[in-house]
Amino acid sequence: MSKPTSANRRGQLLEAAATCFYREGFDAASMRAIAEEADMRTASIYYHFDSKDDLLVAVHQVALERIRTATSAALNGVEAPWERLEAACAAHLETLLTGGTFFKAVMRQVPSKVAGREMIFKLRDDYEAIFTGLIGALDLPAGTERNSLRLMLLGAMNWTFTWWRPRTGPAPSVLATTFVNNLRTGLDIAS
Amino acid sequence: MSKPTSANRRGQLLEAAATCFYREGFDAASMRAIAEEADMRTASIYYHFDSKDDLLVAVHQVALERIRTATSAALNGVEAPWERLEAACAAHLETLLTGGTFFKAVMRQVPSKVAGREMIFKLRDDYEAIFTGLIGALDLPAGTERNSLRLMLLGAMNWTFTWWRPRTGPAPSVLATTFVNNLRTGLDIAS
DNA sequence: GTCTATATGCTGATAGAC
DNA sequence: GTCTATCAGCATATAGAC
Numbered sequence: 001m002s003k004p005t006s007a008n009r010r011g012q013l014l015e016a017a018a019t020c021f022y023r024e025g026f027d028a029a030s031m032r033a034i035a036e037e038a039d040m041r042t043a044s045i046y047y048h049f050d051s052k053d054d055l056l057v058a059v060h061q062v063a064l065e066r067i068r069t070a071t072s073a074a075l076n077g078v079e080a081p082w083e084r085l086e087a088a089c090a091a092h093l094e095t096l097l098t099g100g101t102f103f104k105a106v107m108r109q110v111p112s113k114v115a116g117r118e119m120i121f122k123l124r125d126d127y128e129a130i131f132t133g134l135i136g137a138l139d140l141p142a143g144t145e146r147n148s149l150r151l152m153l154l155g156a157m158n159w160t161f162t163w164w165r166p167r168t169g170p171a172p173s174v175l176a177t178t179f180v181n182n183l184r185t186g187l188d189i190a191s
Numbered sequence: 192m193s194k195p196t197s198a199n200r201r202g203q204l205l206e207a208a209a210t211c212f213y214r215e216g217f218d219a220a221s222m223r224a225i226a227e228e229a230d231m232r233t234a235s236i237y238y239h240f241d242s243k244d245d246l247l248v249a250v251h252q253v254a255l256e257r258i259r260t261a262t263s264a265a266l267n268g269v270e271a272p273w274e275r276l277e278a279a280c281a282a283h284l285e286t287l288l289t290g291g292t293f294f295k296a297v298m299r300q301v302p303s304k305v306a307g308r309e310m311i312f313k314l315r316d317d318y319e320a321i322f323t324g325l326i327g328a329l330d331l332p333a334g335t336e337r338n339s340l341r342l343m344l345l346g347a348m349n350w351t352f353t354w355w356r357p358r359t360g361p362a363p364s365v366l367a368t369t370f371v372n373n374l375r376t377g378l379d380i381a382s
Numbered sequence: 383g384t385c386t387a388t389a390t391g392c393t394g395a396t397a398g399a400c
Numbered sequence: 401g402t403c404t405a406t407c408a409g410c411a412t413a414t415a416g417a418c
Contacts (some may be wrong), residue, residue, distance in 0.1 A: 006401080024303055027218035031394060043396080044402050052394065082379060108300055109353065112215055141380055148361065148369045149378070155350025156343040162300065163342060170339065178339045186377035187340070188273060189332055197383080222412060235384050237413070 010048050013038045014062055015102070017055045022105035026056055026114070057116040063106040064123045067095045071130055081137045086180040088134055092157055093172035097164050107158045128154060153179065201239050204229045205253055206293070208246045213296040217247055217305070248307040254297040255314045258286045262321055272328045277371040279325055283348055284363035288355050298349045319345060344370065 016038035020029035031052055035042040049055045074091035078084045096103045110120050128150070135150050156179055163169075170178070207229035211220035222243055226233040240246045265282035269275045287294045301311050319341070326341050347370055354360075361369070 009401080025216070025218055025300070027216060028302060028304065030392075032392085040401095041403060042394085043404080046395070047401055109216070111219060113219065138378070139380055140378055141376070144373075144378060145361075145369055148366065149373060151351070151354055152347040152370055152373060155348070155353075156346040159346025159350050160342070162346075170336075175339065178336050179343055182335075182340060182343060182374055184377060184379040185332070185382060186375060187329070187331055187335060188375040189330055191376060200383080221410075223410085231383095232385060233412085234386080234414080238383060243412070 006048065009038075009040075013040075013045060013048055014055075014059055018059045018063070018100075018102045018105040021056065021059060022101040026111045051115070053115040056111075056114055057119055059102070060106050060120045060123050063102045064127045067092065067099070067103060068127045068130070070095045070099070071127075081134070081139065082180065082184055085131075085134045085138065086176055088130060089153070089157060089180055090173040090176035093160065093176050096157070096161060097169070097172050098166075104161050107161060149183070153183070197239065200229075200231075204231075204236060204239055205246075205250055209250045209254070209291075209293045209296040212247065212250060213292040217302045242306070244306040247302075247305055248310055250293070251297050251311045251314050254293045255318045258283065258290070258294060259318045259321070261286045261290070262318075272325070272330065273371065273375055276322075276325045276329065277367055279321060280344070280348060280371055281364040281367035284351065284367050287348070287352060288360070288363050289357070295352050298352060340374070344374070 013034070017029075017034050020034045020037055023029070024033070031042050031045055034055070035045055038045075045055070049058065071088050071091045074087045075084055078087045096107060106124075110117055114120070131150050131154060132146075135146050135153075138146075140146065140149075160169075160175065164175075169175075204225070208220075208225050211225045211228055214220070215224070222233050222236060225246070226236055229236075236246070240249065262279050262282045265278045266275055269278045287298055301308055305311070322341050322345060323337075326337050326344075329337075331337065331340075351360075351366065355366075360366075
């Protein structure tokens, strides 16, 4: 039982792949670099995964499953619609910014030639549906574009990884409160 | 005068590079593909640019200079602070979404190993300073985080290229109005 | 300015021993 | 399950003719 098994090496490999994909980008990350990060030889990867593209899809599956769980869990016991949205944003940003390289590897443009691209988009869409539900539950002014609102909020959040830095950046939960409050309360004091 | 000159071929090459960088991503775009797109041989590129990295920096220089000009021009004759912000957002989105592949090639994560990375960040920061100014001119509620507000708005806008599609997506100017109004007027009707 | 030809190294992936 | 060894192809970049 203490010998390497397919299962535990697979997880280790996924972590290594996520790290390399995040650090260098998918195309620039070589199978050799991933193997080294996972402390094995290049050929051994192919026992666990059929191809580099497969590895990218698998990283997305794990990452989006984890962030979906975290965001859903943050909603437990929160009742008011705006508080629920804020809780979900806090969990999303917390996971994205401080949850490890896994998520930063995933919240970016998908390479155009990857086999399994459609699968990756589906996984992402499934996760983002949580926010469609939360925004659907809000009592909004007549004529508010809920779809644009969701994309605006997700865009603001997913762009944070381009500028946020561990020590100097605002705490993810503070950022979530700021973003949601900027939308909730009007910023134009003259109106 | 009708012969190829350094100047006109250079521009053609930059367009070709932007197209390839956008379509395939920087790392996946090969010098061969760029050469083919520009209708020349690979070796000829090196007469105009020293390296692939140089080409990326040059694409950024042209793109950011153009979008800076467009956004600045949109402010002419607009006086009210919120209207100025909206006009700038409309110009930004218009250029980004319908101004050609140049801009979509630029508004994305910068590859980590590119020489001239710092220059690219500087160019981007210089452009984004326009928005720092516009948000600085707004009369906002006490305690509003202007920096977070800028990053939120730029994030929402720069993320649009991941989901916006020419025929089905909302017009850029409509999108700008929606984004700015979502911030300007409070969305929480109970407050 | 653009070409042909090529140097040199790295790529993803496979074969087959252990 | 992991290894060594290797394949075939493509990468950026250069040399030098025209």
